Amino acid sequence: xxxxxxxxxxxxxxxxxxxxxxxxxxxxxxxxxxxxxxxxxxxxxxxxxxxxxxxxxxxxxxxxxxxxxxxxxxxxxxxxx
Amino acid sequence: xxxxxxxxxxxxxxxxxxxxxxxxxxxxxxxxxxxxxxxxxxxxxxxxxxxxxxxxxxxxxxxxxxxxxxxxxxxxxxxxxxxxxxxxxxxxxxxxxxxxxxxxxxxxxxxxxxxxxxxxxxxxxxxxxxxxxxxxxxxxxxxxxxxxxxxxxxxxxxxxxxxxxxxxxxxxxxxxxxxxxxxxxxxxxxxxxxxxxxxxxxxxxxxxxxxxx
Amino acid sequence: xxxxxxxxxxxxxxxxxxxxxxxxxxxxxxxxxxxxxxxxxxxxxxxxxxxxxxxxxxxxxxxxxxxxxxxxxxxxxxxxxxxxxxxxxxxxxxxxxxxxxxxxxxxxxxxxxxxxxxxxxxxxxxxxxxxxxxxxxxxxxxxxxxxxxxxxxxxxxxxxxxxxxxxxxxxxxxxxxxxxxxxxxxxxxxxxxxxxxxxxxxxxxxxxxxxxxxxxxxxxxxxxxxxxxxxxxxxxxxxxxxxxxxxxxxxxxxxxxxxxxxxxxxxxxxxxxxxxxxxxxxxxxxxxxxxxxxxxxxxxxxxxxxxxxxxxxxxxxxxxxxxxxxxxxxxxxxxxxxxxxxxxxxxxxxxxxxxxxxxxxxxxxxxxxxxxxxxxxxxxxxxxxxxxxxxxxxxxxxxxxxxxxxxxxxxxxxxxxxxxxxxxxxxxxxxxxxxxxxxxxxxxxxxxxxxxxxxxxxxxxxxxxxxxxxxxxxxxxxxxxxxxxxxxxxxxxxxxxxxxxxxxxxxxxxxxxxxxxxxxxxxxxxxxxxxxxxxxxxxxxxxxxxxxxxxxxxxxxxxxxxxxxxxxxxxxxxxxxxxxxxxxxxxxxxxxxxxxxxxxxxxxxxxxxxxxxxxxxxxxxxxxxxxxxxxxxxxxxxxxxxxxxxxxxxxxxxxxxxxxxxxxxxxxxxxxxxxxxxxxxxxx
Numbered sequence: 001x002x003x004x005x006x007x008x009x010x011x012x013x014x015x016x017x018x019x020x021x022x023x024x025x026x027x028x029x030x031x032x033x034x035x036x037x038x039x040x041x042x043x044x045x046x047x048x049x050x051x052x053x054x055x056x057x058x059x060x061x062x063x064x065x066x067x068x069x070x071x072x073x074x075x076x077x078x079x080x081x
Numbered sequence: 082x083x084x085x086x087x088x089x090x091x092x093x094x095x096x097x098x099x100x101x102x103x104x105x106x107x108x109x110x111x112x113x114x115x116x117x118x119x120x121x122x123x124x125x126x127x128x129x130x131x132x133x134x135x136x137x138x139x140x141x142x143x144x145x146x147x148x149x150x151x152x153x154x155x156x157x158x159x160x161x162x163x164x165x166x167x168x169x170x171x172x173x174x175x176x177x178x179x180x181x182x183x184x185x186x187x188x189x190x191x192x193x194x195x196x197x198x199x200x201x202x203x204x205x206x207x208x209x210x211x212x213x214x215x216x217x218x219x220x221x222x223x224x225x226x227x228x229x230x231x232x233x234x235x236x237x238x239x240x241x242x243x244x245x246x247x248x249x250x251x252x253x254x255x256x257x258x259x260x261x262x263x264x265x266x267x268x269x270x271x272x273x274x275x276x277x278x279x280x281x282x283x284x285x286x287x288x289x290x291x292x293x294x
Numbered sequence: 295x296x297x298x299x300x301x302x303x304x305x306x307x308x309x310x311x312x313x314x315x316x317x318x319x320x321x322x323x324x325x326x327x328x329x330x331x332x333x334x335x336x337x338x339x340x341x342x343x344x345x346x347x348x349x350x351x352x353x354x355x356x357x358x359x360x361x362x363x364x365x366x367x368x369x370x371x372x373x374x375x376x377x378x379x380x381x382x383x384x385x386x387x388x389x390x391x392x393x394x395x396x397x398x399x400x401x402x403x404x405x406x407x408x409x410x411x412x413x414x415x416x417x418x419x420x421x422x423x424x425x426x427x428x429x430x431x432x433x434x435x436x437x438x439x440x441x442x443x444x445x446x447x448x449x450x451x452x453x454x455x456x457x458x459x460x461x462x463x464x465x466x467x468x469x470x471x472x473x474x475x476x477x478x479x480x481x482x483x484x485x486x487x488x489x490x491x492x493x494x495x496x497x498x499x500x501x502x503x504x505x506x507x508x509x510x511x512x513x514x515x516x517x518x519x520x521x522x523x524x525x526x527x528x529x530x531x532x533x534x535x536x537x538x539x540x541x542x543x544x545x546x547x548x549x550x551x552x553x554x555x556x557x558x559x560x561x562x563x564x565x566x567x568x569x570x571x572x573x574x575x576x577x578x579x580x581x582x583x584x585x586x587x588x589x590x591x592x593x594x595x596x597x598x599x600x601x602x603x604x605x606x607x608x609x610x611x612x613x614x615x616x617x618x619x620x621x622x623x624x625x626x627x628x629x630x631x632x633x634x635x636x637x638x639x640x641x642x643x644x645x646x647x648x649x650x651x652x653x654x655x656x657x658x659x660x661x662x663x664x665x666x667x668x669x670x671x672x673x674x675x676x677x678x679x680x681x682x683x684x685x686x687x688x689x690x691x692x693x694x695x696x697x698x699x700x701x702x703x704x705x706x707x708x709x710x711x712x713x714x715x716x717x718x719x720x721x722x723x724x725x726x727x728x729x730x731x732x733x734x735x736x737x738x739x740x741x742x743x744x745x746x747x748x749x750x751x752x753x754x755x756x757x758x759x760x761x762x763x764x765x766x767x768x769x770x771x772x773x774x775x776x777x778x779x780x781x782x783x784x785x786x787x788x789x790x791x792x793x794x795x796x797x798x799x800x801x802x803x804x805x806x807x808x809x810x811x812x813x814x815x816x817x818x819x820x821x822x823x824x825x826x827x828x829x830x831x832x833x834x835x836x837x838x839x840x841x842x843x844x845x846x847x848x849x850x851x852x853x854x855x856x857x858x859x860x861x862x863x864x865x866x867x868x869x870x871x872x873x874x875x876x877x878x879x880x881x882x883x884x885x886x887x888x889x890x891x892x893x894x895x896x897x898x899x900x901x902x903x904x905x906x907x908x909x910x911x912x913x914x915x916x917x918x919x920x921x922x923x924x925x926x927x928x929x930x931x932x933x934x935x936x937x938x939x940x941x942x943x944x945x946x947x948x949x950x951x952x953x954x955x956x957x958x959x960x961x962x963x964x965x966x967x968x969x970x971x972x973x974x975x976x977x978x
Contacts, residue, residue: 093537093540093541093628093629094450094537094540094541096451096452096540096711096712097452097711099712100711100712100713103713104713134452134711135449135450135451135452135536135537135540137537138450138535138536138537138538138540139450140537191978192978193442193705193706193978194445194446194449194705194706194707194708195705195706196704196705196706196707196708196709196710197705221710223449223708223709223710223711225446225449276710278713279710279713281713284716284727285710285713285715285716
């Protein structure tokens with residue numbers, strides 16, 4: 001099955017990319033309050049069922065897909081298209 | 082008769098702006114620094130150089146935020162009037178974001194920044210920006226996002242229109258067809274990843290950059 | 295209202311203040327500390343900020359010469375190079391953060407040292423780094439993270455990396471060392487920026503990034519050892535933004551040139567507290583600080599968090615009210631905030647306001663000038679002789695980790711931005727070409743092996759070796775900086791190492807007249823009671839006197855290769871070598887270091903030029919000190935009372951022929967690259 005993992009910086013961590021993007025667009029006349037930039041990772045676990053897939057993904061995350069010191073994540077089930 | 086200066090665009094984060102400025106001076110040309118937020122007085126200049134560095138930290142996409150600035154957008158107007166425009170490294174990335182040059186520069190295949198000297202072949206000479214009879218050059222590269230990419234269709238068009246300007250003898254970053262630099266169809270806009278301004282004296286390690294500008 | 299004993303203990307533990315220090319505070323204040331005074335004492339009296347364990351001994355270091363304009367007491371050392379030119383330089387450590395979060399730890403380490411140079415009013419023009427890792431198999435994540443962190447930050451901020459050193463030793467398994475050095479160049483005849491606040495009524499202006507929760511209590515983290523339960527260290531990760539730093543560099547230098555402020559200081563360890571207190575104390579003035587005016591990323595920050603935050607890329611400046619508007623406009627042009635957060639006052643007090651009320655009113659000298667200073671007890675240091683594996687042939691030698699090519703590391707650094715680089719990381723030292731067209735050299739020193747064996751010898755070597763490296767390239771050493779990386783200073787044997795190493799370094803400094811004018815102390819490199827071997831690292835800066843620099847690589851076919859060895863006094867050896875370099879101006883010189891003669895010669899081979907070597911000297915072991923020089927065959931060097939001279943071969947076009955082996959340039963290169971890959975397989 002396909003799972004989408006949204007990896008973002010933890011709320012209290014400074015997002016230097018988001019800050020630069022926000023300021024640049026503001027200079028161009030397009031203002032918004034905040035901008036946070038993260039990563040979208042799509043993993044296809046093949047024919048594994050939901051429980052096994054989740055276990056696999058959790059292992060992948062813990063083994064380094066995300067940095068627990070500064071990042072957080074959430075997992076989404078994606079339609080099998 | 083007074084010679085018009087070359088304008089060097091300066092963005093927040095440009096690092097090679099002063100290097101390019103000095104290099105152009107070394108080749109006895111008049112040169113002026115242009116701030117990104119000021120509109121270009123196009124007619125006052127002989128041409129424009131977009132220098133290397135990390136404009137806006139390379140955030141979002143390399144060169145993307147710089148391409149939004151008034152000076153960068155004015156380059157489109159300058160191109161319509163056929164003004165010479167040169168993009169070096171980050172500058173090349175900006176010109177691609179502006180669609181003044183086709184394709185895009187992606188992360189190096191190794192996913193690491195590479196600093197080294199490379200051997201280049203001049204595949205199709207461009208007399209606007211380089212005065213030399215040489216067929217090969219040695220210049221330094223220093224980039225993390227130098228992998229040139231374009232669709233197969235675009236690649237064919239580049240070949241047919243002789244827009245492939247420089248190619249690496251040994252591909253350091255995975256660029257399609259070893260492309261190190263390209264030009265637009267009219268040949269007035271050129272972009273390259275290597276840094277000619279870093280090869281303008283023997284003590285720098287090479288002088289092939291002197292035939293630029 | 296007194297503290298119940300257990301409450302007091304908890305409070306002291308929370309703020310890492312000892313009972314002894316608490317007694318001193320009671321005396322100085324005449325009462326118990328209250329509210330924000332606790333975090334203020336905690337931050338400023340931490341080891342990292344106050345140097346309480348080391349100041350007593352550091353004062354003994356030789357730190358003066360005709361060229362020294364600024365030494366300890368300022369953010370960086372400054373030396374006069376003549377012709378209107380001067381440079382600022384300093385080395386700093388970021389060890390504990392780099393162990394916890396290698397990428398950000400190393401990146402913010404670079405950011406910090408760059409700001410220390412910037413704050414003097416100098417443009418940062420070169421970087422160097424000294425990295426100490428443990429056994430490769432355990433260090434992939436750290437090597438990868440640290441190198442990428444340093445590279446990404448240095449490259450983006452646009453400062454070239456011109457030299458570096460790495461050491462691998464199991465002693466660093468749980469305590470990596472990341473020492474970063476920065477050199478800054480002042481504009482011709484430009485003044486040095488002062489850090490002394492002055493002028494009653496002048497504005498205290500906050501410049502740069504908004505304050506957030508990053509690195510809250512970071513200075514305390516650097517002042518204590520690791521133990522098993524380190525999960526609570528997690529929120530202390532400082533995030534660096536090299537793009538923002540670049541903006542700060544350009545705007546600060548522009549503002550300095552236009553003389554828009556009278557004093558400036560970067561907000562480094564202990565953030566707003568350290569910068570404001572130090573500026574006020576040095577300037578013998580007071581300040582008001584209104585925390586409600588501090589630009590915040592998170593509106594819910596407490597006053598304490600605001601004070602101790604170590605958000606990066608921030609500076610504090612003092613400017614005259616009439617210049618404030620122009621100052622603000624200048625920073626705004628670079629997309630940076632410049633906000634007035636206080637005023638300079640005559641009364642010698644720092645008054646901190648929260649919601650319009652003064653919550654702290656304290657004499658800055660109490661914190662800065664009167665910070666405790668310990669003459670910690672020490673005993674004779676531990677000495678361990680390292681077991682060096684016996685190497686019998688070139689192929690074996692070139693396949694070791696020590697001999698491995700470090701190109702994987704330094705190819706990730708931009709070594710040429712600024713177009714001033716003459717010698718980069720391929721060479722033994724870094725060299726820049728100044729605007730006056732003279733050469734500025736930078737060399738690093740520090741050898742784990744000699745430190746472990748004898749801290750005094752190791753300390754001597756740490757300053758002697760880079761000085762000799764510079765001299766071999768026709769560069770006169772002018773001044774030095776250091777990073778004193780040691781274990782727990784509360785242990786007498788560690789303090790003994792510290793004292794002995796400093797004595798060794800100082801003997802070189804005094805004899806060769808190389809003042810040690812800036813630096814940093816990193817104590818508590820200890821994990822689960824295991825301390826690192828003493829590891830002071832040194833950076834030496836010098837001015838070239840030759841028109842053409844000798845190279846560490848063979849270039850002249852037919853020249854004779856000479857081996858020069860110390861007979862008795864290394865210092866006399868160095869002086870004689872210096873004389874000969876000036877006289878003969880050789881094209882090739884190289885210091886023999888790790889693994890001795892064989893490796894030094896192999897590394898000197900180029901695509902076109904190798905050598906034919908015949909020697910009776912043991913080529914497989916390092917002995918202090920040996921130097922290689924090539925000279926035209928017409929010149930003969932005679933053994934003197936200080937130097938043993940032996941002709942050991944000839945430079946030839948083609949390969950290296952050594953004892954029974956013949957290897958050419960590409961074979962040597964391949965072996966050394968494989969040696970690296972073998973230990974760091976998996977790192978692309």
